[in-house]
Amino acid sequence: MESKPEKPEFQCQRPSDRVVAIQFSGAWLIDAAIPDFQTLREALGDPAQTDTLTFNATRLTGWDSKFLAFLLKIHQYCQKQNIVVEDEGLPDGVRRMLHLATAVPERQGARREAARESLLVRAGRMAESSWQAVVSGLVFTGEVTASFIRTITGRTRFPWRDFGVLLQNCGSQALPIISLISILVGLILAFVGAVQLKMFGAQIFVANLVGLAMAREMGAMMAAIIMAGRTGAAFAAQLGTMQVNEEIDALVTMGISPTDYLVLPRMLALVLMLPLLCLYANLMGILGGVIVGTGLLDLPLKQYLVQTQAAVGLGDFLVGVVKSAIFGVIVAMAGCMRGMQCGRSAMAVGAAATSAVVTAIVYIIVADAVITVICDIIGV
Amino acid sequence: MTETQAHIVVEDLTMAYGDFVIQRDLDFTINRGDIFIIMGGSGCGKSTLLRHFIGLKSPARGRVLYEGVSFWEADHETQENLMRRMGVLYQSGALWSSMTLAENVALALQEYTTLNPGDIREIVSLKLALVGLAGFEDFYPSEISGGMRKRAGLARAMALDPEILFFDEPSAGLDPISAKLLDDLILEIRESLGATIVVVTHELASIFDIGNNSVFLDPETKTMIAVGDPKRLLAESEDPRVVRFLTRGKDGREGQAA
Known part of the structure; x- marks a missing residue:
């Protein structure tokens, strides 16, 4: 476009005893290699010998932010050394910008020093925040319980319309993914069992294995984990975004409890739908077993089904269904709680969704272990 | 830098979301170094017009020219180069x-x-x-x-x-003093850097304080009904809609212009 811009340079002169004049020349532009500030400081010499700094920019051919940044550094240096800066020699625009940049002094104490804390302090802080997390979890549980009582005693208006959409969301819309995963889990279980049982000629017991495993454990667990990833994360993200947009504040100031209006419908929807999804997952898992049993092990379909029927009692299905209702509470609680506790930034929403899924899956597995032990003790 | 060098030219611009036309037949020029105000009542498409300028929405018809280069007809690289020379201040900072x-x-x-x-x-x-x-x-x-x-x-x-700075409602949500300081800052940036500034606002104080050129979009007729220096519009416009807007709904013209 134009000829190569001149190299940015400066020269220091001492027109009189305590005055330093800096002459700028060339183009001080963002892509140019401008002189180091250190060389200027050396050229200025002993700051105690200087009272006033003047500029001459008659040979300056171009400037932008880079020049201003350099001048700002000179300005800050001179302020520290009590040197008066006379900016008459600078171009008009530069003077205005420099004036603007120095008009608002840096607020005292605004700059942050990274404070190093001792191990003990950090440990204390962590303990404190863990305790806070426990307390807030309990508070949330209490709020939801209170809200549930308010709702069933009819003291608050229940958002039926939203509830319908939520039911659909937590229910029928999850069927495709539940089908896929459950059939595959059934297939996998059947495969693992078939290899072992074939050695004893006991292929038929694949039906028992798949039926019991799906009904008691895998149906509920897989449905819950899918819903944690699918719906729990969505709850956290929805409520978190509402928190960011101050929508939750708006509800509170209107006297509408966000727990009644947002959290409870989500919890109820998931708690109602997850047992149904669990039953569906059981069925799909058994179908997966059927595919392996009839396709790979050459068992007659009827025999497989009769064997399953004999092996899996209604009580086994009941265990799975009860489990899945509990998992529903866990997934919905984790999602809604993380969403309601969300900070006010895009990053916080992401963190809320992640932590909702992680919390839900951890507690699902813990709860499953506890329930399995209890069932064993009471002999169900 | 001559006084009236066209920087952005809007030619026969029609903006629409699908079939819903927001504004049609827009034709105006923003000169280099202008502080250009896009004004009009709520919902008239001010912010949509801004989105056409900064490359977020393509026009249904017509062109936006930057120094003669049509933004929406240029290739991707040219568009990126143009966008790199613009700065945008979004309504809440973003x-x-x-x-x-x-x-x-x-x-x-x-x-x-x-x-x-x-x-x-x-x-x-x-x-x-x-x-x-x-x-x-x-x-x-x-x-x-x-x-x-x-x-x-x-x-x-x-x-x-940037050579061009776009402001979307710079004074919305600010107290009067902060709003005035921001206006002063805008003026100062224009003076010192010679940038072209486009401001979407309906803040009358700002319009008269900083604007030296403007376009008035009307939501009823869905087109522009006035263009020029807002102070001159206030003094000379024959259109009652423009006068009503610039006088805050009063019909008289007394005591508004700064």
């Missing part, structure tokens, strides 16, 4: 919440220049100082007030020394 103010301002410098980290830090400090936020480099957007967020947004918009 700072990236996961980054500190310094990182917000630095991103464009890191992407588009070959400066080393030290130089970037200096320029970032300068930009923040220019908007009166010296020392707030390490703050996150959630830790500062709305007005400060807006100023930080301006610092980010100015990161690459």
Whole structure:
């Protein structure tokens, strides 16, 4: 476009005893290699010998932010050394910008020093925040319980319309993914069992294995984990975004409890739908077993089904269904709680969704272990 | 730099969302160094017009020319080059919440220049100082007030020394004094950098204080009904809709112009 811009340079002169004049020349532009500030400081010499700094920019051919940044550094240096800066020699625009940049002094104490804390302090802080997390979890549980009582005693208006959409969301819309995963889990279980049982000629017991495993454990667990990833994360993200947009504040100031209006419908929807999804997952898992049993092990379909029927009692299905209702509470609680506790930034929403899924899956597995032990003790 | 050099030209522009026409037959010119006001009642398409300028929405018909180059007919590279020379201040700052103010301002410098980290830090400090936020480099957007967020947004918009600055409702949500200070800042930037500035606003005080050219969009007829210096429009416009807007709904013209 134009000829190569001149190299940015400066020269220091001492027109009189305590005055330093800096002459700028060339183009001080963002892509140019401008002189180091250190060389200027050396050229200025002993700051105690200087009272006033003047500029001459008659040979300056171009400037932008880079020049201003350099001048700002000179300005800050001179302020520290009590040197008066006379900016008459600078171009008009530069003077205005420099004036603007120095008009608002840096607020005292605004700059942050990274404070190093001792191990003990950090440990204390962590303990404190863990305790806070426990307390807030309990508070949330209490709020939801209170809200549930308010709702069933009819003291608050229940958002039926939203509830319908939520039911659909937590229910029928999850069927495709539940089908896929459950059939595959059934297939996998059947495969693992078939290899072992074939050695004893006991292929038929694949039906028992798949039926019991799906009904008691895998149906509920897989449905819950899918819903944690699918719906729990969505709850956290929805409520978190509402928190960011101050929508939750708006509800509170209107006297509408966000727990009644947002959290409870989500919890109820998931708690109602997850047992149904669990039953569906059981069925799909058994179908997966059927595919392996009839396709790979050459068992007659009827025999497989009769064997399953004999092996899996209604009580086994009941265990799975009860489990899945509990998992529903866990997934919905984790999602809604993380969403309601969300900070006010895009990053916080992401963190809320992640932590909702992680919390839900951890507690699902813990709860499953506890329930399995209890069932064993009471002999169900 | 001559006084009236066309910088942005809007030719026969029609804006629409699907079949729903927002504004049609827009024809005006923004000159270099102008502070150009896009004004009009709520819902008339001011912000949509801005989105056409900054490359976020393509026109249903017509062209937007930057120094003769039609933005929406240019190839991707040309568009990116043009966009790099623009700075935009969004209505609520639109700072990236996961980054500190310094990182917000630095991103464009890191992407588009070959400066080393030290130089970037200096320029970032300068930009923040220019908007009166010296020392707030390490703050996150959630830790500062709305007005400060807006100023930080301006610092980010100015990161690459843009030739054109777009402002979407700069004074919305600011107290009168902060709004005035921001207006002064806009004037100062225009004076010192010679940038062209386009402002979407319906703040009358700002319109008369800083604007030297404007377009008035009417939501009823869905087109522009006045163009020119807002002070002159107030004094001379024959259109009652323009006069009503510029006098805050009063029919007389007394005591408004600054």
